[in-house]
Amino acid sequence: MIYRVEKYLDGFSTCFRQWNATDSHCRFLHGYAIAFKLHFKSTTLDVHNWVWDFGWLKDQSFQIDGMTTKQWFSYMFDHTVVLAENDPALERFKQLAQDGIIQLRTVPFFSCEGIAEFVLKTLSPMISKASNQRAQLYRVDVLENNKNMACAEQEE
Numbered sequence: 001m002i003y004r005v006e007k008y009l010d011g012f013s014t015c016f017r018q019w020n021a022t023d024s025h026c027r028f029l030h031g032y033a034i035a036f037k038l039h040f041k042s043t044t045l046d047v048h049n050w051v052w053d054f055g056w057l058k059d060q061s062f063q064i065d066g067m068t069t070k071q072w073f074s075y076m077f078d079h080t081v082v083l084a085e086n087d088p089a090l091e092r093f094k095q096l097a098q099d100g101i102i103q104l105r106t107v108p109f110f111s112c113e114g115i116a117e118f119v120l121k122t123l124s125p126m127i128s129k130a131s132n133q134r135a136q137l138y139r140v141d142v143l144e145n146n147k148n149m150a151c152a153e154q155e156e
Contacts, residue, residue: 001043002041002042003043003045003051004040004041005039005040005041005050005051005052006040007037007040008035008036009038009057010034010035010036011033011078012033012036012078013032013079014031014032014034014077014079014080014081015029015030015031015081015082015102016029016031016081016082016083017029017083017087017110018110019083019087019088019089029081032144032145033145034077034115034142034143035142035143036073036119036140036142037140037141037143038119038123038137039137039138039139039140039141039153040052040135040137040138041136041138042131042134042135044134046134046135052127052131052135052137056130057073058070061130062126064122064123076105079103080102080103080104080105081096081097081102081103081104081105082105082106082115083104083105083110084107084108084109084114085106085107085108086109087106087110090106111150112142112149112150113142113150113151113152116140116141116142116150116151116152117140117152119140119142120137120139120153123137124137124138124154136154138153139151139152139153139154140153
């Protein structure tokens, strides 16, 4: 038996650009109210008969850069500008951040797929370790609006 659960996180106003999208308006700075769907699975349930306790979002024992998971999501994606680490205009955006005009965050590569992979790689090891390998975060969906969604999923 495989059990699966999902956690939906929304309310993140995020601005970004896909700098190398030559034939698309996505090369311009733009924003969305993005949301995340975190997909968990396990072949066994915990003592509460759950795949994963969603209280981990606020649990102080789950820290990413000194923040709870919920705080980390807000830090990374709420009222922020998220750019690829190789964006050729990154230094200009760093100056805007230094001047207090934007809250700049970077990810290894930018796209909704890239954000999904970044979140999956950040959270997955923490969840596996905390559950003694019982539960797995195996997929992350990033919804940039009600029409577009991208995901990153662990290979079986």
